[in-house]
Amino acid sequence: MPVKTWKVQPIHLIIVETLEKKGSLADTELFEALKSFYKEIRFDDLNRTLMKMEVTNLISVSSLTKGNRLVQLTKR
Numbered sequence: 001m002p003v004k005t006w007k008v009q010p011i012h013l014i015i016v017e018t019l020e021k022k023g024s025l026a027d028t029e030l031f032e033a034l035k036s037f038y039k040e041i042r043f044d045d046l047n048r049t050l051m052k053m054e055v056t057n058l059i060s061v062s063s064l065t066k067g068n069r070l071v072q073l074t075k076r
Helices: 011-022 027-037 043-055
Strands: 059-065 068-073
Touching: 011 027, 011 043, 011 059, 011 068, 027 043, 027 068, 043 059
Parallel strands: none
Antiparallel strands: 059 068
16 A cells, blocks of 8 residues: 655645746646646646635636636736
8 A cells, every 4th residue: 555645835835836936827737847746646636726726716717728727826
């Protein structure tokens, strides 16, 4: 049975930092950026986190093309 380890920073903080550095990103680009930090992350984990962040108005997610979404920070 594989052992999962806790990361120092939660996923939503890494997403905010990445979007602050790079600006708006497609969800696939954001996923690739997160994979460099979290080796065991799945696309479902990203979707769940994005949904929570959108409900709390931290980010905005809009449709680019079929199957692609644009993720951007909301203005504060």
